[in-house]
Amino acid sequence: MATMATIVTHFSPDLDGLMSIWLLKRFGGLADADLAFVVAGQTIDGLPADHDPAVVHVDTGGGRFDHHQPEVAGPDVCAAKLVWQAVAPQDEALRRMVAYVTAVDNAYPGQRAAAQGPFTLLGLIWGNNMLHPNPAEAVESILPSFDAWYAWNKECVELEHQFVNRIEFQTRWGKALAFEGDQGGSRALAWEHGAIIFVRRTSRGWLEVSARSDAGIDLTPAYLRVREADPAAPWFLHPSKRLLLCGSPKSPIDRPSRLTLRELVDVLRQV
Ligand SMILES: [Mn+2]
Structure with missing residues (x-):
């Protein structure tokens, strides 16, 4: 043209x-x-x-x-x-x-x-x-x-495409899905896959555990366990009790948790 x-x-x-x-x-x-x-x-x-x-x-x-x-x-x-x-x-x-x-x-x-x-x-x-x-x-x-x-x-x-690398596992609350990546839409995709707990580790080592908002889940027990597993990391439990974070784009941190995604999954399995 x-x-x-x-x-x-x-x-x-x-x-x-x-x-x-x-x-x-x-x-x-x-x-x-x-x-x-x-x-x-x-x-x-x-x-x-x-x-x-x-x-x-x-x-x-x-x-x-x-x-x-x-x-x-x-x-x-x-x-x-x-x-x-x-x-x-x-x-x-x-x-x-x-x-x-x-x-x-x-x-x-x-x-x-x-x-x-x-x-x-x-x-x-x-x-x-x-x-x-x-x-x-x-x-x-x-x-x-x-x-x-x-x-x-x-x-x-x-x-x-990257979601083929997800980890699906069971928790005390029900099905969980863990994913390593930076994409913001991954949580919504986890819900589409039937999970009610979503776990993510970003390329900067920031960690997230979140519960689907309609599932009535209180993540306090998970918060206590991850603090035991990595006491030096700045874990943050959102007042809603549905969101557990250790670094995020809104709250960037330079020294992330030392936990790998697999290690975090293992911690959550045992809650
Ligand atoms: Mn038209």
Whole structure:
């Protein structure tokens, strides 16, 4: 695609249009493209959407990156999906993001609650469009949120690959899962694996033992045992009694516990 390109979408760009623009700018070689806006469904100057390779229409105009034409429309398609298939179809993190956009753009019943919650990407987009009447400013303002969303999804994909190295074991409270790694989403993934106790050691040696919030667990006995096992380490039992920490990104420490993940697992088995 040419460098001096223009990306066209409809006024008040929505999640689908924004995701399409973001994909073209980050993965489609159109980082420096200008932005232009039309009434939804239309094209620049009323010309066919794809007649000029330097003008790329997304989510409007009936071209290759629109899905409102009868021959393309369907519950499993959106503009962002068409763009993704064209620019980066092998990227698993993008596939997940596009799946979400597809669900929202087609108003899948299960997505309505997520879309209307108190703090959602759609809410940010809506408010952002309110704050920036100039749609080009609105787009530039929201695109970094997609960068962050992508970074998070990549981390989740990587985490799932690394999760084959998890340790599952039994405790007095029930199933526990231990994991060595730095990814923030690992605790939620542990709950998905049916654990109610999550144990983690980061690359900096920081340790975490946490209990699922609805499991009614008091980690005080674990706190007493880890203090016996490594008295010199700065163990911290959160007032909720569900979280036992020894260093964390919010509370970084230079001298972590000497316990390895295996040793911590052994301690917890014996609580
Ligand atoms: Mn759309």
